Amino acid sequence: MNTLIVYPLVGIGLFCIGLYALIMQPHLLRKLLAVNIMGSGVFLVLVSLGMSNTNAQQDPVPHAMIITGIVVAISATALALVFMIKIALKTGKAELSNPEEK
């Protein structure tokens, strides 16, 4: 039995936790963390599926894609953080309104 089947499932789990938090958490910084965790889940699925084709030959293409993806993720995070600070300067709070309070 191949124990590596755990990792795609963890990736899917991370994606779903992140998606739920992205929808439900009002704070923008928390939403950003959620997006980052979703991204990590997607990367985990990609690498572990690329690996599970049994033979010892590693598939380097997903690895290269994911290194690219990590760098793009941090630059997008930085841009989003600047947006968040600008929103906080304009509106005085860094949250979206909570849907449950309405």
Next chain:
Amino acid sequence: METLAVEKLFFDILLAASLLFIAYKTLTCKDLFQAIVFFIVFGLLISVAWGRLGAYDVAMAEVVIGAGLTGALLLSALVKLKKMNID
């Protein structure tokens, strides 16, 4: 060989459980500072997972960028919010 497989399974399940638990804590704990520290821990743990999957290049990039630089960016943004008296 048999014991090694059992140890591997144990390690995989332990790593999987701690990844999911840290992600859950990152997204639900009350304090934002705490959440960012949990996120840094998450970055370190996922780079262990990359190592387990044989993606050593990705593990290296993740440990510097995902844990180190993203943590620095998030913390400096949080400090900005705190200085504006916004939580």
Next chain:
Amino acid sequence: MIIRIFTFILTLLLFAGLTYTVLSLPKQTKGLGETVSLQMHNSGVSNPVTAVLMNFRAYDTLLEMGVLFIALLGVYSLSTSQKEKKPLLQSSVLKRLGGILVPLLLLLSAYLLWIGAHAPGGAFQAGSIVSATGILIFLSGWKLDLSARHFFVRLLIGTSLLVFLLISAVTLFLSHTLLEFPPSYASAFIFLLEAAATVSIGVTLFHLFLSIFSQPKEEH
């Protein structure tokens, strides 16, 4: 409350669907590992990940340099220029430690850049260590102005995009295909690209940090 339950059920359904999809994927797929390893002798390097990043799919990396550049432009267009008055941390321990760590980190990043051709490592890892070094220099309050007011720093940010475009033009001229290196010169081309990418990634990521750090506290 109803929204919470609704979202929870939808996420659970998504989880079930994705799990089913992943588990029902065909087990025996060929992947691209074999294709890559057959072409490795033409790539000029012996680390397959570096070969994919800088040779086989170099246009991905070219476009990624564009993404980094555009992200930094976006951050700058939102920033009001403000000079940071004083360093954040006034610690003599950090200053001394910085004096030891900065040369070591730069050496480490040069090593990673060099070893990337044969073993895990390469431009992205080296570049991110360069930017971590920049953050360390900035936080320990060295009198070293690294802000983008200087033409030289702006040039460093644009280096990799310029070098990539230049080499694209050269390869287009040499072999009539974009970024297809002749095997005998491939390792030289790759090293040039990696060195440029290291510098640019390092300076760009450091400046992303710097412009978040020096956002004004109140609106002007």
